Amino acid sequence: MPNENKTSLESSRAQMRKGLLEYCILLVISRKKVYASDIISSLRTADLLVVEGTMYPLLSRLKNDGLLDYHWQESKSGPPRKYYELTGQGKAMLKQLDLTWEMLQSSINALRTAKA
Template sequence: MSLEEGINLENTKAQMRKGLLEYCILSVISRQKAYASDILAALKKADLLVVEGTLYPLLSRLKNAGLLNYHWQESKSGPPRKYYELTVSGRNMLKQLDDTWKNLQSSINALLKTRL
């Protein structure tokens, strides 16, 4: 049985967020090394809700693309954590995404202005 969601506001909002996920994750990690829960918390704070099932595969893809590295680190209160940090290649990617994001905002806002 299909859920037949179709198009609605929540769905469309979610789509908008999705496209910016990679960019935001790289940005969060660029501040300082971070493990999954750190990233989830930072994104949540910015109203970019993401769940574990989305984040873990995405971190793996970013790692496989050579944009991230990780190292294990023990925790004082629980199992060891995988701390991610940006590679050189990751920093370059982030710089380019900064431009992309700026340009995208300009393009969209220009398109919207033609409505006035």
């Protein structure tokens, strides 16, 4: 079996993205009010693939944790949408995750350069 590697690589990549998903969602929402499909396409643009079955439960969880809030808004075409925004807690959380992200980056980049 020459290339069982491909599977392994893809799953590792997926894992890397997965871990950062929640952070990215908060980032996208922090920029402006958005609804689920907006978030999905923003993340797609950033090469972070997400599907509905992932997004909706995650948004609900963040809402229940008090990090997000939403309000319904009519659409010009189609059913009404849930527009999300960050709560105060959500903003505080995002700040913490920003710090975590910066630390992670420097930790890992340190490991990488130590290699060479």
